[in-house]
Amino acid sequence: MPSEASLQQFADRYALRDLVDAYAHCADVNDFRGQAALYAENGRVAVYTGDPDTNEPVQVLTGRDEIESGITATLQDFEQTFHFNGQSTVLTLSGNQATGESYCIAHMVANVAGERTLTAMTIRYRDTFARVDGRWLFAERLLIIGYTDRRPLVA
Template sequence: MFADLNRYAATMHFVGQRTIFSLNGDRATGEAYCIAHHLTMDGEKRRMMVAYLRYLDAFVKIDGAWLFAERLLYVDWLEERGLS
């Protein structure tokens, strides 16, 4: 998925609301919302694709640090815009 981002001239991701669903010892689960902006350029023509995403995460604590054990990406909807 991340290699696919190289096709854009620029990207910007705003990660907002985060909720922790469960916390059991050294394991946790949660959800985060994200709005991702992806700029494409074709000569002078610019377009913006905006993706509204949710991440469902599993975390594990190893040596005192919380790490991602798994991240599932869900696309709620996409929007395409022409830019001036």
Template sequence: MNTEEQLQQTADRLAISELIDKYAFCADTRDAKGQMALFTEDTNFVVFMDAKAPEPTMVISKRNDLFPVFDNLNSYNATMHFNGQKSIQLDGDSATGLAYCIAHHQTIKDGVQKLMIAYIKYHDKFVKQNNQWFFAERKLMVDWIENR
């Protein structure tokens, strides 16, 4: 691999890493439309509320149908998605990845604070279109949930 190819791979890895982080930033700032814009038009968004379940809890196959899912975060007083380690495998203008996330969801009802913490692994497929990286598929796998 020559220097130019190494630089391009480094730039692509950084762009994908920033895409993953932007997803979390959009979630926590309640920017549902911004979050949607991170996905391809024909995206595949799959949620497993139990990572060991044989069937997903939800499957969405169009970017425009993501709005209610992301807008649902408004039901919480606050959220904080903390991204951890990630692995990215590049293959030209496509890539796959695994990203860890601890997602905190706070509600306050009758003056009582409740906190739901979801421990998530995202199995991702990415595609580069017009020199920009997007989620082509995001599988949200909840390993476990803690309620406080």
């Protein structure tokens, strides 16, 4: 029989993966307010185009309002986005704090001056999570861009 502690850890790990997936879902349905609500009130996003251990972020957003504005500015001009989440690993889990890392490939379709383009981007997230009022939220999300491929959309 599993212990209560092991059942709680399983539930927490499931909730953390659900949070990661909810983030991608909100992006793809243009629910930018909902996406920002997945962060703690004073949550933080830092965007990197290189190794965060050796490079400075190209963008930092702090607090839900700023995060929502930043997400909106980044995604609102795309006709369609499709975020495909890959592996997601909880690295540490202790009480109301956790860390993790997840991978994503984002596909984004834009129409600029009548020409449609497809941008594919690999993203690795380093996350710090906090349980707030019984709900897991992002406390900090490092968004690390791997590569970006932009080309005319043929279909």
